[in-house]
Amino acid sequence: xxxxxxxxxxxxxxxxxxxxxxxxxxxxxxxxxxxxxxxxxxxxxxxxxxxxxxxxxxxxxxxxxxxxxxxxxxxxxxxxxxxxxxxxxxxxxxxxxxxxxxxxxxxxxxxxxxxxxxxxxxxxxxxxxxxxxxxxxxxxxxxxxxxxxxxxx
Numbered sequence: 001x002x003x004x005x006x007x008x009x010x011x012x013x014x015x016x017x018x019x020x021x022x023x024x025x026x027x028x029x030x031x032x033x034x035x036x037x038x039x040x041x042x043x044x045x046x047x048x049x050x051x052x053x054x055x056x057x058x059x060x061x062x063x064x065x066x067x068x069x070x071x072x073x074x075x076x077x078x079x080x081x082x083x084x085x086x087x088x089x090x091x092x093x094x095x096x097x098x099x100x101x102x103x104x105x106x107x108x109x110x111x112x113x114x115x116x117x118x119x120x121x122x123x124x125x126x127x128x129x130x131x132x133x134x135x136x137x138x139x140x141x142x143x144x145x146x147x148x149x150x151x152x153x
Contacts, residue, residue, distance in 0.1 A: 010045035011038035012076045012141075025051050029118070033088025033111035034081040036118040041094060045073040057112055057119040071098050074140040074150070079106075086113045095130075095139045097150070102130035102139050 009020035016022075021042035030036035036055060043051040049065050056062075075095040082089055088111035095104050109123035132139055138149035145151075 010042040010073065010076070013038070017042070029116060030055075031118075032081075033083055033090050033109075033118055034078060036111060036120065037081075037090040037092060037109055038076065038078070040120060041073065041076045041092070044071075044094075055118075055120055057114075057121045060120075060122050068098065071096050077141075083111075087111070088113070088118065095141070097139075102132060104128045104130060104139075 007017045009015050009017045009022065011021050013020045021039040024030045024035065024039040025043060025046075025048055030039055040052060040055055042048075043055075044067070047067065047069070049067060052065060052067075053061060073094060073096045077093040077095075078090060079093060080089075080091040090109045090111070091107070092109070093104055093106045095102070097103070105125055105127050107123040107125040110121040111118050112121050113119070130139055132146040132151065134145070134147035134151060136146050138144050138146045138151070140150050142149050
């Protein structure tokens with residue numbers, strides 16, 4: 001059985017979860033907007049509702065989070081990021097599937113730092129449906145053909 005220390009982080013860093021986003025999930029402040037965004041992606045993948053709410057700025061935080069347990073997050077790509085003082089931004093693409101349906105969430109996110117901690121403020125999301133063919137590259141980013149990877153099921 002694989003331990004938490006050995007499990008790869010869902011954010012795609014190739015590091016063990018405990019050495020990557022897991023330390024932020026355990027309470028260490030994320031040092032940059034990108035690190036916070038990656039840890040939030042990992043929290044979505046792992047179903048960590050409390051972490052997501054705790055890192056969402058109180059001015060824009062929803063009263064409740066309705067996360068679909070049937071959503072499987074499989075790939076994160078950071079396209080651009082930066083910060084200017086107490087403000088930050090991250091443009092990312094996250095690939096997921098629900099049952100046999102594949103989609104990509106692309107978002108320009110805004111972050112703010114208060115009292116030494118970064119918080120997710122808001123974002124401009126867009127979702128695109130994917131229809132991978134058997135011989136297309138797998139959307140998970142493995143480099144293999146869809147039919148020989150996630151399309152086996």
